[in-house]
Amino acid sequence: MLIPFSSLFCLLLIAPLVAGATRAGKSPIKWIGFSAALVTIAALICGAGAALVAWCRGIPVGLDLSHFSPFSFQLSLDRLSGFFLFIVCAVSIPAVSFSLPYVAQHYEKSRAVWYWSLLPLFLLSMTVVVTAATVFAFFLGWELMTVLSAALIYLEGDSEERRRNIFLYLITMHAGAALVISAFLLFAPRAPSLDFASIRTAAGAMAVPEKTAIFLLAFFGFGTKAGIIPLHVWLPRAHPIAPTPVSALMSGIMLKTAVYAFLRFVFDFLSGGPAWGGYLLLVAGGISAVLGILYALFENDLKRLLAYSSIENVGIIYLAMGAAMICMKNQAPVYAALALLAALIHSLNHAIFKNLLFLGAGAIHSRTHSLKLNDLGGLLKLMPMSGTFFLIGCVSIAGLPLFNGFIGEWIVFQSFLAGGKLSGPIAQVVIPLAAGALALTSAVAAACFVNVFGAAFLGRPRSPEIRPSSEVSLSMLLPQGLLATACLVVGLMPMLLIRPLWSVVETLIPGSNFDSVARIGSSIQAMAVVVLLAATATLAVRFLTRVVVRSSPTWGCGLAALTARMQYTATSFSKPLRTVFATVYRAERKLEVSPAEKLYFPEAISYQSTRTVSYEKLLYRPVVNSILAAAQQLRRLQTGNIQWYLLYIFLALIFMLLFMRFR
Amino acid sequence: MPVVKVAQFVLLILSAPLVRGITARLKALLQRRRGASIWRPYADLLKLFRKEDIVPPSASWLFRASPRLGFAFTVAAVAFVPLVFSGGLLSFTGDFIVLVYLLAFARFLLLLGALDGGSSFGGMGASREVMISVLSEAPLLISLTAIAVTAKSASLASIVAWTQMQSFFDMSAIHMLAFAALTLVVIAETGRMPVDNPATHLELTMVHEAMVLEYSGPSLAFIEWAHALKLNLMVALLIALFVPWGIAGGAGAGAVIISAAVYVIKFFVAIAALAVLESSVAKLRMYAVPEFLGIAFALSVLAIVFTVILKR
Numbered sequence: 022m023l024i025p026f027s028s029l030f031c032l033l034l035i036a037p038l039v040a041g042a043t044r045a046g047k048s049p050i051k052w053i054g055f056s057a058a059l060v061t062i063a064a065l066i067c068g069a070g071a072a073l074v075a076w077c078r079g080i081p082v083g084l085d086l087s088h089f090s091p092f093s094f095q096l097s098l099d100r101l102s103g104f105f106l107f108i109v110c111a112v113s114i115p116a117v118s119f120s121l122p123y124v125a126q127h128y129e130k131s132r133a134v135w136y137w138s139l140l141p142l143f144l145l146s147m148t149v150v151v152t153a154a155t156v157f158a159f160f161l162g163w164e165l166m167t168v169l170s171a172a173l174i175y176l177e178g179d180s181e182e183r184r185r186n187i188f189l190y191l192i193t194m195h196a197g198a199a200l201v202i203s204a205f206l207l208f209a210p211r212a213p214s215l216d217f218a219s220i221r222t223a224a225g226a227m228a229v230p231e232k233t234a235i236f237l238l239a240f241f242g243f244g245t246k247a248g249i250i251p252l253h254v255w256l257p258r259a260h261p262i263a264p265t266p267v268s269a270l271m272s273g274i275m276l277k278t279a280v281y282a283f284l285r286f287v288f289d290f291l292s293g294g295p296a297w298g299g300y301l302l303l304v305a306g307g308i309s310a311v312l313g314i315l316y317a318l319f320e321n322d323l324k325r326l327l328a329y330s331s332i333e334n335v336g337i338i339y340l341a342m343g344a345a346m347i348c349m350k351n352q353a354p355v356y357a358a359l360a361l362l363a364a365l366i367h368s369l370n371h372a373i374f375k376n377l378l379f380l381g382a383g384a385i386h387s388r389t390h391s392l393k394l395n396d397l398g399g400l401l402k403l404m405p406m407s408g409t410f411f412l413i414g415c416v417s418i419a420g421l422p423l424f425n426g427f428i429g430e431w432i433v434f435q436s437f438l439a440g441g442k443l444s445g446p447i448a449q450v451v452i453p454l455a456a457g458a459l460a461l462t463s464a465v466a467a468a469c470f471v472n473v474f475g476a477a478f479l480g481r482p483r484s485p486e487i488r489p490s491s492e493v494s495l496s497m498l499l500p501q502g503l504l505a506t507a508c509l510v511v512g513l514m515p516m517l518l519i520r521p522l523w524s525v526v527e528t529l530i531p532g533s534n535f536d537s538v539a540r541i542g543s544s545i546q547a548m549a550v551v552v553l554l555a556a557t558a559t560l561a562v563r564f565l566t567r568v569v570v571r572s573s574p575t576w577g578c579g580l581a582a583l584t585a586r587m588q589y590t591a592t593s594f595s596k597p598l599r600t601v602f603a604t605v606y607r608a609e610r611k612l613e614v615s616p617a618e619k620l621y622f623p624e625a626i627s628y629q630s631t632r633t634v635s636y637e638k639l640l641y642r643p644v645v646n647s648i649l650a651a652a653q654q655l656r657r658l659q660t661g662n663i664q665w666y667l668l669y670i671f672l673a674l675i676f677m678l679l680f681m682r683f684r
Numbered sequence: 685m686p687v688v689k690v691a692q693f694v695l696l697i698l699s700a701p702l703v704r705g706i707t708a709r710l711k712a713l714l715q716r717r718r719g720a721s722i723w724r725p726y727a728d729l730l731k732l733f734r735k736e737d738i739v740p741p742s743a744s745w746l747f748r749a750s751p752r753l754g755f756a757f758t759v760a761a762v763a764f765v766p767l768v769f770s771g772g773l774l775s776f777t778g779d780f781i782v783l784v785y786l787l788a789f790a791r792f793l794l795l796l797g798a799l800d801g802g803s804s805f806g807g808m809g810a811s812r813e814v815m816i817s818v819l820s821e822a823p824l825l826i827s828l829t830a831i832a833v834t835a836k837s838a839s840l841a842s843i844v845a846w847t848q849m850q851s852f853f854d855m856s857a858i859h860m861l862a863f864a865a866l867t868l869v870v871i872a873e874t875g876r877m878p879v880d881n882p883a884t885h886l887e888l889t890m891v892h893e894a895m896v897l898e899y900s901g902p903s904l905a906f907i908e909w910a911h912a913l914k915l916n917l918m919v920a921l922l923i924a925l926f927v928p929w930g931i932a933g934g935a936g937a938g939a940v941i942i943s944a945a946v947y948v949i950k951f952f953v954a955i956a957a958l959a960v961l962e963s964s965v966a967k968l969r970m971y972a973v974p975e976f977l978g979i980a981f982a983l984s985v986l987a988i989v990f991t992v993i994l995k996r
Contacts, residue, residue, distance in 0.1 A: 399802070401744040408744075421789040422782060431785070434825070435778045440833030440991060449992045453833055454985065457826040464821035467792055468814040475799030475810070481742040544776035551763045551774060552786070556756035559906070562733075568902050569736035570748070575803045575898055589799070589807020597815035601974045 025067040026082050026098065029110070029148060032064030036141035040134050050130045054121050057137035061117050061144065068110035068148060075103030077521040083154070092157035093216060096149065100525045101289070104365060105151040105281040109274055112372040113144055115500030116266040116273075119380050122496045123266055126387060128176075135176055136264070143169040143270070150278045156205045156215035159282075163201065166278065167194040170271055174263040183262055190259035193252070197245030204238035204286070207231060217285075224290045236294045239286040240301065246279035247335045250309040251636045256332060257316075261324035265386065268324060269379035272331040273372040280338055280368055287346070288361070288529040299346030300451065306339030307458040314465045315605050318472065318595050319632055323382045323392040326473065327375065330418065333462060334371040338364050340455060341433045348439055349530060351448045356439035358523075358530045359432055365522050367429030370511060374417040374426060377504035381411035384493045384501065385477060394476040394591035396484040404492050408478045410501040415470040417508040420463045423549055425511035428518075430463055432541065468598060476591035483585050513549050516542030592630070606632045688940055692767035696920060697759060700912040701725035703919075703955065710959035725912065732905035740898060742802040750797030751899065751906040757790040758910040762917050764840060766924045768943040770848065770931050771841035779839050780828050783921075784821075787873075790910060791817055794895065801898035805887065809895030816872050816879060816891065816973055823980040824869045827862040830987035831925060834858050840921075844928045852929060856994050861987035863926045868980035870918040872973065875911070877962040879973055889967060919958075923950050 040057040075082055075098035083097040098106065120140065124133050146169055149162030171187050209215060211223035224232070241252065248256040260268050287294045313332030320326035341364035348357035384407040385400065386392050401408035417424040422431075437456040443449050492498070511518055519541060577583045599606060611629040614620060658669075705722035712719025739747055763773040764783045772779070795814060798806035832838055834856065835846040847859075872879045880891040887894065896907050924931070930946030968976060 399742060399744075401746060401800075402742075405745075412746075416789075416792070419788075419792060420785070421792060422785050423789075427785060431778060431781055434781045434829075435838065438778070438829060438832050438838050440829070441836055446992050449833075450989055453826065453829045453988045453991070456829045457822040457981075457985070460825035461818070461822040464788070464818040467788060468818050471792060471795045471799070471810070471814065475796060475807075479744065479746065479796060479800040480802035480807075540777055544779070544782075547774050547776065548760070548782055548786075552757060552760040555759040556753060559752045559756040559759070562752075562902070571736050571738050572741050573738045575740045575801065583803050585802075587804045588802050589804060589811060594799075594807055594811045594814070597811055597970070598818060600971065601815060601819065 023082055023084065026071040026096075027084055029064050029068035029071065030084075030096075030145065032060050032067065033141045033145040033148070036060040036064065037138035040137035050128075050133050051125060053130070053133055054124050054137055057141065058117055058121055061141045062114055064141070065110045065114050065117065065144070069107055069114075071098065072103045072106035072110055076100055076107055076525065077103075079524060084152075086158075090157070093155045093214060094158045094161075095154040095216060096152040096158060097154040097217075098152055100528050101284065102151050102281070104522065104525050105277060105368075106148060108277055108369055108372050109144070109147045109151055112369070112376055112504075113270055113274055115380065115503050116269045116376055117144075119269075119383060119497060119500040120264075120266040122387070122494055123264065123383060127264070132176055136173070139169055139173050139176065140267070143173060143267070147275060147278055151281050154217050156217075156220075160198075160202065160205075163198060163278075163282075166275060167191065167198070170263070170267065170275065171259075173267045174259060177262060177264045177267075186255075186258040186262055190255045193245055193255040197242045197252070200238045200242030200245070201282075204235050204242060207235050207238070208290075217290075220290055224292070229295070232291055233295050236287065236291060236298055239283060240298075240305075243279040243283040243286070244305065247276050247283070247339070248309075248332045249305050249335065249339060250312050250332060251640055253309070253313075253332050254636050254641065257325055257328045260328035260331070261322060265324070265379055265383035268328075269376040269383075272328060272379060273375040276331060276335055277368050277372060280335070280342075280364070284342070284364075284529070287342075293349050294346055296350045299343045299348075299350060300447075301343070302339050302346060303343030303451065303455055306336045306341075306343050307455060308336070309333065310336030310340060310462040311458060311465070312605065314462055314469055315602055316632070318465060318469045318598060319606060319608075321394050321591060323385070323394060323473065323477070324379070326394075326469070327378055327382065330466070330469065331371075331375060333466065334367065334375070334418075337430070337433070337459065337462065338367050338371070340459060341367065341429070341436070344433065344436050344452060344455060345530070347448050347452060348436065348443065351443035351445050353439050353442050353444075354530055355534060356436045356442065358526045360436035361530060362519065362522055362526050363429045363432035363436065365525060366432065366515075366518060367426075369518065370417070370425040370429050370508075373504055373507045373511070374414045377410065377414040377501060377508065378418065380497075380501050380504065381407060381414055384411075384497050387493055387497065388491075391484070391486075394473065396486075397477040398483040398585065398588070399479065399481045401478040404478075406498050407493055407501060410498075410505040411478065412474055413505040413508050415474045417512070419467040419470045421467070423509075423512050423552060425508045425515075427512060428515045428541075428545070430459065433459060465598070468595070472591050472594045475594065480588050481585045483588075483590065513545070514542070515545050608632055688769045689771065689773045692769060693763055693773045696762050696765060696767055696916055697913060700909060700916040701729055703916045704912045706952075707955055707959055707962075710956060711963055714959055714963040725908075729905050729909060732900075732908070733902050735901040737901040737903050740801050740803070743800045743898075747797055747800040747898075748903055750793040750800070751903040751910070754790040754793040754797070755906040755910040755913075757786050757793070758913050758917070761786040761790070762913065765917055765920050766840060766844050766928075766931065767920055768931065768940055768947050770844045770928070775839050775841040777838045779841075780832070780843075781825070783840075784824060784828070787914065787917075788817070788821070790914075794907065794910075798895040798898070803898060805894045805897040808887070809891055809893070809897065812891045812970060813895055815970075816977070819974055819977040820869045820872045820980070823865050823977065823984040824873070826981070826984035827865040827869070827987055830858055830862050830984065830991055833988075833991045840924065844924050844931065847925065848928045848931065852927075856990070858987050858990045858994060859926060861983045861990060863922070865980045865983035865987065866922060866925070868976065868983075870922060871961075872977055872980075874915040874918055876915070876958065878965045878968045879976065881967045884967075889970075891970075919951065919954050923947070923954060 036057050039060050040053055043053045043056050074080055079100050081099055086094045124136050146162045146165035153159035153162055171191055174187055208220045208223050212219040245252045260272050310333050313329050313336050317326045317329035341360045345357045345360035417426040420426040420430040437452055440449055440453050575583050608630045613627045614623045615625050704725045709719045709722045761783050764779045765772050795810045798810040835843045837843050837846055875892040884890045931943050
């Protein structure tokens, strides 16, 4: 298995060179993309194969590159990293192939070369993160992942606002990375070398306060990357402004690397974390899930909406991980295993349908040049294939049965039924109540994606400027079709996923048995059979009875005809829910009627509603201000006089000597 | 045994319009009117099935597909409900969650169909419906979880079997709280007074009726049937979860007949209560519905808290 595994890395390194070489050869822009994409996809297929073997068979693969690097650089695959490598490799194939038409449509030659050089490297960084076996390798991947994705965002365009957002992204990522590296360094005094195997043994001998500190650092460090509220501020700013395939990769896959790393820390290194850790995760996950989807409901920009919904889905994953930790500490390993299984399944499922939806957004944009929900409408008739694929994505993300989103949510719900089997009374109350948070989340998600699909694809077009010519090209449809098929296959045959994932769970939670889960597959199949029978029976009515279908305009309530402006917009659709959850949004409304004297017969009305709950103002501004104030004070050290700097060096030397002497 | 299960499944589907007819008739009697025949909903459905399907020019394939698929999903949800036999047609761990989600799928499709009409009414009804459904989902699943945790079982059949073993006079606070919460949720979910008035055609107040205003002919028939079916299903679920006594545990013909008779009595009591309620309360203002469902939410949370306090 070493050959496909190493060829994954080699080919991903070759791909940028191919892009560069084709450019030097003065070949047309199409060929640059085509050759680079071919190499990249070949690499990803190799990687997915190696990942599948490591994940399902549990055959470990190791790759030691320490000779080529200053620090110990090892990569290895066990079942857990095999699963996440599979997510990174397999799910990114459609996004890579979608890049071909996207780049051809949006970029000129030089930017295309940059894109095709950066994209494989970005994928490479993610594969390094999920397969790293030493701290150095992990950090190299982790940092490259941030920097390369920022570069890809920058490639999409340049403006003052975009730069600010990219800057915010880089700052928050590095703050998170600082916490992560501190978490790793806390192992250093006890681990002889900073590779994962010795960290694992070191963690066993650690005292509780040290473990607690590591847990908290990892929670906040990886939480920043995963986009847990309130550490999420960068996510809805950075994800939507990236090139659409990269948005898909960032939302669908990059966030999962944080989930992977956190799982590695908590379940592998710290073997479960502190007793209260589960509650922290459960509460953080619940808040992120509920608020994330409520913010998504408020959005009008499709890509921003999808970014907020990523926060929601990561929230669901954290909710499940929290439940797993709580059940583990309360002597219910079977339920803990169920919850962890759900977290893993949802990680893969979210990667699939979030990629699908982002690519769908790309398809909409390529035809309508708009992503504002209030301007779209009626696209299903004009883009029937893309529309159907997008609908499959919406149904999946809303967690409805027969589609993949349901599987994860259903298994989490089953773990919430642990209730009385848990040993602690607090857990007995908190775990079933988490079912309420998840129910609310999935209900709002359904509302949100009814809104999205209804506003974009149903009814009539809302803006006269938007006249989509036709369906998108096959090169854009194919990736969407692949992902939509994956949604259905996983939704109908979950055992394909559950069986191998159970072996991953077994390595992390001892004492769990498979019998309780084995039934899930047959249950889903029984349900699917009944649903399909009912559907065919209902549709058969059509052939038994003679139905005449007539197209006739809707009655316009006395007006000549209905216009597109009379139908509900995305904003008006979500209005009742926004009123109910007004405390969450604290919206500020601005209504302008012009001319002002003609209040009842105005020529134009403009309405604006903005969310005023701002984490930047409440949480980040004070922190930033205090950092700036401290920096202002530290400036006094910087005199610009070389004598002073020599004095600093001298004092530092003295201090170090004394420290080493009297330690 | 499978025969009984299939029979109760088919009966529940076929009797749905009758339930509607009986409720309307009871309401009429309470209001000193004569009222229409209890069979009228069947005549309505037959008439609608024979009419032509009128589709707005802007609508896509989804407009006609959604009522049919929505009906199919509601029918699929019926397969989980125990009626005269302690298990439904399908029964497995976590089946009540699947039931809730199948109904959610049916609603999802109906909402899409409403938006596809491209008029203001569809959107109006859909946006109101979505508010109610979002708020009722959490109390629904929390109270079902509370009951499942109390019964230490995770499928409807085993919950029913467990409840049957208990004495009626020994009902715990958990069951009372969950029952109250679920009743409120059922009223909201099935669009009955005081949340939605099934008899209204006033655009200021209607929810479900506004949502389906663009539909006609067979499409409307499927929607109305599914809507009636949902009421039938929810009432059957309430009866099975909270007053299952009398339900047949074995396969004997006698037990099944007794069980069916007992069920009819229980069902009439429930329907009569609904008719009395609908005749005696006024419809709530739309923004008072969140408070109504807030009560359900609070009750369901209390039910969970009581699962720990009342340890058996």
